[in-house]
Amino acid sequence: AQTVTQSQPEMSVQEAETVTLSCTYDTSESNYYLFWYKQPPSRQMILVIRQEAYKQQNATENRFSVNFQKAAKSFSLKISDSQLGDTAMYFCAFMKGFGNEKLTFGTGTRLTIIP
Amino acid sequence: GAVVSQHPSWVICKSGTSVKIECRSLDFQATTMFWYRQFPKQSLMLMATSNEGSKATYEQGVEKDKFLINHASLTLSTLTVTSAHPEDSSFYICSNGAGGLDEQFFGPGTRLTVL
Numbered sequence: 113a114q115t116v117t118q119s120q121p122e123m124s125v126q127e128a129e130t131v132t133l134s135c136t137y138d139t140s141e142s143n144y145y146l147f148w149y150k151q152p153p154s155r156q157m158i159l160v161i162r163q164e165a166y167k168q169q170n171a172t173e174n175r176f177s178v179n180f181q182k183a184a185k186s187f188s189l190k191i192s193d194s195q196l197g198d199t200a201m202y203f204c205a206f207m208k209g210f211g212n213e214k215l216t217f218g219t220g221t222r223l224t225i226i227p
Numbered sequence: 228g229a230v231v232s233q234h235p236s237w238v239i240c241k242s243g244t245s246v247k248i249e250c251r252s253l254d255f256q257a258t259t260m261f262w263y264r265q266f267p268k269q270s271l272m273l274m275a276t277s278n279e280g281s282k283a284t285y286e287q288g289v290e291k292d293k294f295l296i297n298h299a300s301l302t303l304s305t306l307t308v309t310s311a312h313p314e315d316s317s318f319y320i321c322s323n324g325a326g327g328l329d330e331q332f333f334g335p336g337t338r339l340t341v342l
Contacts, residue, residue, distance in 0.1 A: 155318060155335070155336050157271075162330065212324040215261070
């Protein structure tokens with residue numbers, strides 16, 4: 113079974129600064145995906161970024177990037193130039209295989225962007 | 228991406244009654260859908276995997292006779308909470324397994340309150 117650990121229950125950062133959210137996972141699978149999801153107060157789950165385990169290159173999406181350390185089973189999210197709209201719960205998630213599989217979520221990090 | 232809707236968005240019921248929650252994949256035929264439960268200030272926990280035309284697969288600890296899942300078509304899965312009790316009050320979220328794709332699309336969730 114897979115486990116996902118987020119060790120930072122809450123974080124806060126000033127607007128326009130950079131913040132990094134941590135995530136570690138444990139698995140014996142060789143093929144898998146890792147995700148960061150954002151859950152704003154509306155509670156709609158929004159995909160922030162995904163990483164395929166077989167890709168060495170770290171994924172980036174505009175202001176969001178990841179540091180994927182496969183050997184260390186670490187998957188951190190960096191948010192640059194943080195904005196007030198980034199305030200939300202952030203969940204790290206694991207999916208084995210190549211798709212159409214269930215997600216295993218971490219416990220989440222509540223991120224607050226301070227004006 | 229694929230659009231997933233849920234109905235109702237919120238429901239209040241009396242203890243002992245049954246409640247049905249619908250999850251529709253609006254623009255994608257989903258052979259698989261996932262049902263998650265999220266208690267306040269907690270993460271999403273998978274309850275069951277809904278498979279079109281066959282029985283759902285339940286996670287350990289989830290009572291299949293209490294949480295009835297029906298996936299009769301490629302666009303609709305339903306979750307019925309039978310004989311609901313206050314401890315069943317939670318936020319229920321569905322997602323579709325986008326068949327072979329590496330991303331799941333989430334519904335907006337249903338808030339269930341059992342009095």
